[in-house]
Amino acid sequence: MRHPDFATPLPAAIARTRSVAVHQAVQRALAAVLAEQKSDGHWVYELEADATIPSEYVLMVHYLGEPPIAAREARIARYLRRIQNEDGGWPLFHGGPYDPSASVKAYFALKMIGDSPHAPHMRRARAAIRAHGGAERCNVFTRVLLALFGQVPWASVPCMPVEIALLPRWFPFHLSRVSYWTRTVLVPLLVLAALRPRARNPRRVRIDELFIEAPDTLRLAPRAPHQRRFWYALFRSVDAQLRWAERQLAASLREHAIQTAAAFVRERLNGEHGLGGIFPAMVNALLMFEVLGERTGAATARDAVERLLVDRGDETYCQPCLSPVWDTALMCHALLECGEPAASAAARRALDWLRQLQVLDLAGDWSERRPDLRPGGWAFQYANPAYPDVDDTAVVAMAMHRAMSMDPAAAYGDAVARACEWVVGMQSRCGGWGAFDADNTCRYLNNIPFSDHGALLDPPTADVSARCLSMLAQLNAAPAAGRRALRWLLRAQEKDGSWYGRWGMNYIYGTWSALCALGAAGVDAGARPVARAAAWLAAVQNPDGGWGEDGSSYALDYDGYRPAPSTPSQTAWAVLGLIAAGAIDHAAVARGIDWLVREQRKDGLWDEPCHTATGFERVFYLRYHGYARYFPLWALARYRRLKQQGSRNVGLGM
Secondary structure, rough: OOOOOOOOOOOOHHHHHHHHHHHHHHHHHHHHHOOOOOOOOOOOOEEEEOOOOHHHHHHHHHHHHHOOHHHHHHHHHHHHHHHHOOOOOOOOOOOOOOHHHHHHHHHHHHHOOOOOOHHHHHHHHHHHHOOOOHHOOOOHHHHHHHHHHOOOOOOHOOOOHHHHHHHOOOOOOHHHHOOHHHHHHHHHHHHHHOOOOOOOOOOOOOOHHHOOOOOHHHHOOOOOOOHHHHHHHHHHHHHHHHHHHHHHHHHHHHHHHHHHHHHHHHHOOOHHHHHHHHHHHHHHHHHHHHHHHHHHHHHHHHHHHOOOEEOOOOOEOOOOOOOOHHHHHHHHHHHHHOOHHHHHHHHHHHHHHHHHHOOOOOOOHEEEEOOOOOOOOEOOOOOOOOOOOOHHHHHHHHOOOOOOOOOOOOOOOHHHHHHHHHHHOOOOOOOOOOOOOEEHHHHHHEEEEEEOOOOOOOOOHHHHHHHHHHHHHOOOOHHHHHHHHHHHHOOOOOOOOOOOOEEEHHHHHHHHHHHHHHHHOOOOOHHHHHHHHHHHHHHHOOOOEEEEEOOOOOOOOOOOOOOOOOOHHHHHHHHHHHHHHHOOOHHHHHHHHHHHHHHHOOOOOOOOOOOOEEEEEEOOOEEEHHHHHHHHHHHHHHHHHHHHHHHOOOOOOO
């Protein structure tokens, strides 16, 4: 008897109607994305976060005392006012709840731009902030910003002496023990905390009205929910001792530490692409060079920040970084899945562009733990050679490998082999992979007062590990590494059958990633891990046929799937995950495909206002504007291909 979760055979006429609808949807989407390819072959789409980045951009301009561009500030203000919640605060993701730091920064920026505190939206914002405990509830990074503006005392910021830059590698806290993003953000911040410059702030704007108590009495924030009582108490004690020790240190030692930290930043400044390729590190580098009087470094960092602005005509916002390699690599997979000459030709042009960006001659920070490993990865951005990304590298390598299998003239063999060598070398001892570093697992560091965001580290995650396993399986390479990865991934499966998604939101993303890897590794579709994961995906499908999940799924008290409106990218992940599990005939797949066809706009694209990606859990979320383009196209094209072939076997890593 046929399982009820699988679709009964459709009448021929209905099957043909669906087939035609899917084909037409693929053709519309394909035409739309091909029109968006850059002249040199790549794609890059907007990468949007929340109110914090554009607010910090405004505050940076006034910190430096630059004459603000009034028209630009007016456009940023319109953007900030539009994304304000009805309750007056600002969320971290579309439709999300109030967040204290995002709300305080947005209010501060709007007041700096010139919005009257008596305006209705400002009154609502102020009421929301005070109702939630005031600006006192802000996180550490917001407190640092407020301290630079003289709004709160430095005593309210955890002590992070610049002498940290001089600590030996064996010390419990060393820069190599934290993630790349922590390193690039923290090092220039250490200099700022040591020198404590004051923002120029020509308009003398203050936000005392957001505090419940007098802001100059503010002290350290209480323990964050993710922090353990014992470890936090220990590190609070260390914090008190460090404050005493700072006063005893010789001026010469402090100057040596400042110069060491500044040298670290100079070495990784990365020209117009910016320190670490990310906005917070770029701004901190700019402010560091400014206080040190290094005009050339400050100008370079300033130019890098400016490249992140997006002008939409009536609105402007600032991106947290640029995503050309990620966008281009994923688009290549979608195009190669289409299997049409125009799509394949466009993918080849894109892969030729990507080949030039492979990092082959610089051993970045990752080499601290892998000194004998040759570089061979790709970064996420146009250029970020000190910090190539394992995830990007696996995705690029799989696209190049598929292109070679389709066209023997595609000369990517050396690039793929070098990428595979680097990814295998970056495997952590446990068998999984982090995104930028190996064995970055000193979890006790998330308990230091500075880490109230809980995102200090880059440990192995299910989504990145699954991508690497997918690559090894598709390339038929490094079987020992693949077996270790498979064991790790199976251990990481959640009790309900899903996998956690670190870089995409959330369990839908993680489960899609893992099912692709298991399928590529040859795990039978009837095996319990695969069956449980497929059953979970089918169970969390929305009544409208799509899938959705939002930032609430990262809550520390998460106890099971939390429904959210359907989105194109998450629906595509679920469909691709079920297909990877051998369930192309599952009724949930048919409903998901119908949802994607139904929701497609006339221009071939899809609307997706939601954040469906993750920067840092519970702290920072991302909206990739490309996700609603290449993922739905990919899912529809794969469904079309396998249906035409009468096959359930994907035959690829992802």
